[in-house]
Amino acid sequence: MRVIAGTARRLPLKTPEGTDTRPTTDRIKETLFNMLQTQIPDCIFLDLFCGSGGIGIEALSRGARRAYFVENNRRTAEYLRENLTFTKLQERAVVLQQDVFSALNRIRETEVDLIFLDPPYRKGLERQTLELLSGCPFVTPDTRIIVEASLDTDFSWAEESAFLIERVKQYKTNQHVFVRRAQG
Numbered sequence: 001m002r003v004i005a006g007t008a009r010r011l012p013l014k015t016p017e018g019t020d021t022r023p024t025t026d027r028i029k030e031t032l033f034n035m036l037q038t039q040i041p042d043c044i045f046l047d048l049f050c051g052s053g054g055i056g057i058e059a060l061s062r063g064a065r066r067a068y069f070v071e072n073n074r075r076t077a078e079y080l081r082e083n084l085t086f087t088k089l090q091e092r093a094v095v096l097q098q099d100v101f102s103a104l105n106r107i108r109e110t111e112v113d114l115i116f117l118d119p120p121y122r123k124g125l126e127r128q129t130l131e132l133l134s135g136c137p138f139v140t141p142d143t144r145i146i147v148e149a150s151l152d153t154d155f156s157w158a159e160e161s162a163f164l165i166e167r168v169k170q171y172k173t174n175q176h177v178f179v180r181r182a183q184g
Contacts, residue, residue: 001054004030006061008087014079015052023054024118024148028171032146033058035169036114039144040064043113048100048129052079055116060089064114068094070103100129104136112138118148121174127157130179134162139181147177155179 001013001023015023024032032055033040041063047056048070056067069084071077077097084090096103100117115133119125126147133139145163147155151170155177158165167178 001052002026003054003058003061003087004033006058006063008057008061008089011087013052013054013057013083013087015054016076016079023051028174028176029054029058031169031171032176033062036144036146037062039114044068044109044111046070046107046112046115046117048103048115048117049119049125050080051076051118053083055118056093057083057087057089059114059116060092061087064092066092066094068096068103068107070096070098070100072097072099100125101132104132107136107138109138111140112143115139115143115145116148117145121150121153126153126155127161130158130163131161134181141181141183143181145179145181147179149175149177151175153177 001015003011042065045059045064045067050069050071053069056069060067084093117129126149162182163179164182165179169176
C-alpha cells in the first residue's frame with residue numbers, strides 16, 4: 001500500500017499483518033480520489049474505522065486542511081501514527097484511538113466536508129454509524145459521506161436515517177456508497 005498522489009506521493013505505508021484490517025487497494029483508492037479530487041483541497045476529512053490510515057493520509061497528501069483518524073485497535077493505531085510521521089503529515093492529523101461512537105463526540109469542527117467510513121463488513125456498523133452521524137452538528141447537507149462496504153450490504157434503510165444515496169460505485173468485491181444528509 002502506498003500514497004498515490006500529492007506531497008507524500010509514492011511513499012509506502014505500513015499495514016498490520018493478518019485479517020484484522022482490509023486496506024483499500026491502490027486501484028480502488030485511486031478511483032475514489034479521482035471522484036473526490038475537487039473537494040479535497042482545504043477540506044476537513046474524517047477517516048472512521050481508519051485502520052493504518054491509508055485513505056486519510058491520501059487526503060492529507062492531496063491538500064486536506066485537517067484529517068481526523070479514528071481507530072480503536074491499539075496495535076493498528078501504532079501503524080497509523082508511524083505512517084503519519086513517515087509521510088510528515090502528523091501536524092494536520094488528529095488521531096482518536098477509541099471506538100467511532102465515542103470519538104464522534106470529541107470532534108469540535110463546525111462543519112466536516114468529507115467523511116469516509118470503512119467498518120468491518122457484515123456487522124451492521126454502516127447503519128449504526130450513519131444514524132449517529134445524522135445527529136452530529138458538524139454533518140450538514142453539504143457533507144459528503146462515503147461508505148466502503150461489501151457488495152451484499154443493503155442500504156435500503158438509508159432514507160429512514162435521513163440520508164440520500166447519491167451514487168454507488170461497485171468494484172469486484174466491495175462498493176463505495178456516496179450519501180448526503182437530507183435537507184431539513
